[in-house]
Amino acid sequence: MSLAPGGRSPGGAEPCPCGSSQPYAACCGPLLAGDRLASSAEQLMRSRYTAYAVGHAEHVWRTWHPATRPERVTPDPTTTWTALTVLRTEGGGEGDETGVVEFVARWREASADRGARTGELHEVSRFGRRAGxxxxxxxxVG
Structure with missing residues (x-):
C-alpha cells in the first residue's frame, strides 16, 4: 500500500487537498494512483502537495528528478498539511521543457510538550521534463 502509516485516501467526491476546487478523483487522485501523468509543472506540484497531505510518500519519490532525488522520502508524521496557495507559475506548460511554481503550503504540527503549532512553507520549485x-x-525555501 502506498500510504504512509496514518495516511488517508480521500473519497473520490471529496475536494482535492490541493485546493483546486475539483473532486480528488478528477484532480490529484489519478496522478497519485499512477493512472495519469501530470500535464503541467503546476499540476505535478499540486499532486506532490496532495501526496504529502495524505501520506503518499511513494508519489513524492516517484516524481522527483533522479539527479536530485534523495534515497528515501519520509514525511514527518506529526505534520498535517492544511492549505495550498499557488502564487505564480513560469513556463511548465504543454510546449515547455522547464517550469517554475511558487507556492505557500500551510501546516499544523502536534507536539506533546509544546502543543499545536502552525506555520507555512514558501517555496519556489523548479520542474523539468524527462522522457515526456x-x-x-x-x-x-524562503
Whole structure:
C-alpha cells in the first residue's frame, strides 16, 4: 500500500487537498494512483502537495528528478498539511521543457510538550521534463 502509516485516501467526491476546487478523483487522485501523468509543472506540484497531505510518500519519490532525488522520502508524521496557495507559475506548460511554481503550503504540527503549532512553507520549485514526464528538480525555501 502506498500510504504512509496514518495516511488517508480521500473519497473520490471529496475536494482535492490541493485546493483546486475539483473532486480528488478528477484532480490529484489519478496522478497519485499512477493512472495519469501530470500535464503541467503546476499540476505535478499540486499532486506532490496532495501526496504529502495524505501520506503518499511513494508519489513524492516517484516524481522527483533522479539527479536530485534523495534515497528515501519520509514525511514527518506529526505534520498535517492544511492549505495550498499557488502564487505564480513560469513556463511548465504543454510546449515547455522547464517550469517554475511558487507556492505557500500551510501546516499544523502536534507536539506533546509544546502543543499545536502552525506555520507555512514558501517555496519556489523548479520542474523539468524527462522522457515526456514532469519531474520536481529542486526548490528554494524562503
Amino acid at each position: 514526464r514532469w519531474l520536481y528538480v529542486e526548490g528554494d
